[in-house]
Amino acid sequence: MNLCGQPQNRGVNNFVGTLAFNRFEYCPSTTLNKAGYLDNSLRISPLNGYVNLNVNLTSGSKADRLEELRKKTSACTICPHLAKSRTQVVFGVGNPEAKLMFVGEAPGADEDEQGEPFVGRAGQLLTKMIAAMELTRAQVYIANVLKCRPDMPPNTSGNRKPTRDEMEACLPYLRAQVAVIGPQVIVALGATAVEGLFGPQKTPISRLRGTWLELDGVPVRPTFHPSYLLRNQNLTEKRKVWEDLLAAMERLNLPISEKQRGFFLKA
Numbered sequence: 001m002n003l004c005g006q007p008q009n010r011g012v013n014n015f016v017g018t019l020a021f022n023r024f025e026y027c028p029s030t031t032l033n034k035a036g037y038l039d040n041s042l043r044i045s046p047l048n049g050y051v052n053l054n055v056n057l058t059s060g061s062k063a064d065r066l067e068e069l070r071k072k073t074s075a076c077t078i079c080p081h082l083a084k085s086r087t088q089v090v091f092g093v094g095n096p097e098a099k100l101m102f103v104g105e106a107p108g109a110d111e112d113e114q115g116e117p118f119v120g121r122a123g124q125l126l127t128k129m130i131a132a133m134e135l136t137r138a139q140v141y142i143a144n145v146l147k148c149r150p151d152m153p154p155n156t157s158g159n160r161k162p163t164r165d166e167m168e169a170c171l172p173y174l175r176a177q178v179a180v181i182g183p184q185v186i187v188a189l190g191a192t193a194v195e196g197l198f199g200p201q202k203t204p205i206s207r208l209r210g211t212w213l214e215l216d217g218v219p220v221r222p223t224f225h226p227s228y229l230l231r232n233q234n235l236t237e238k239r240k241v242w243e244d245l246l247a248a249m250e251r252l253n254l255p256i257s258e259k260q261r262g263f264f265l266k267a
């Protein structure tokens with residue numbers, strides 16, 4: 001039995017469409033227990049043991065509940081190395097009532113400094129992508145799988161990919177954000193975000209994008225990370241990301257103009 005009282009699912013592959021992915025050992029749907037607490041205790045790596053957020057997610061406005069969760073997340077020391085190295089926890093930003101949520105991989109140096117996800121170069125591109133959807137950052141919600149910047153050796157710049165342990169340790173926070181906000185669509189930005197949400201993938205992000213996955217009942221659209229588009233300015237790659245965003249807009253019943261439909265088809 002897992003912590004949700006369901007049969008243990010270790011290492012089992014679930015299938016979404018034709019795509020196999022490993023839903024590691026957590027409750028397949030988000031449930032609230034009798035006391036109104038999100039029952040997302042997660043059996044995670046030996047590093048972390050069990051995480052139980054113990055945050056009441058049923059009473060108060062979504063903004064209040066997110067704030068409660070933010071406080072809890074900000075005090076997290078499950079990954080002692082990250083608790084030591086971070087400037088601050090980067091919880092998430094945007095509308096607590098958002099219908100659309102973007103999930104990236106982890107804060108970089110800029111995000112660690114400013115306490116807000118996607119504020120560096122990749123973030124500026126994400127903001128433009130959101131604007132192309134005729135939305136603003138304030139209308140959507142933006143978060144990362146990992147809430148702390150992955151630590152780097154002293155006197156080095158750049159970023160490293162979060163480890164599996166780190167991502168598994170942090171996932172309950174993201175799932176709790178999703179449970180409170182209740183978005184209708186999640187866009188997962190890049191292979192690492194997909195890995196953080198669903199476990200390691202055999203299918204590359206180039207084949208996962210263009211499809212729908214599902215997290216706790218919420219449709220998830222994987223797409224390339226904005227930093228990939230910064231490295232690869234090819235129009236066809238921009239178009240692929242744009243088509244994923246159009247698919248998200250369609251799912252949300254957002255208006256789409258003819259002009260928007262034609263973005264990135266020709267230079």
Ligand code: URA
Pocket residue numbers: 104105106107108111116117118119120122123144
């Ligand atoms: N900044 C973020 O907040 N997340 C990413 O994945 C990349 C940059």
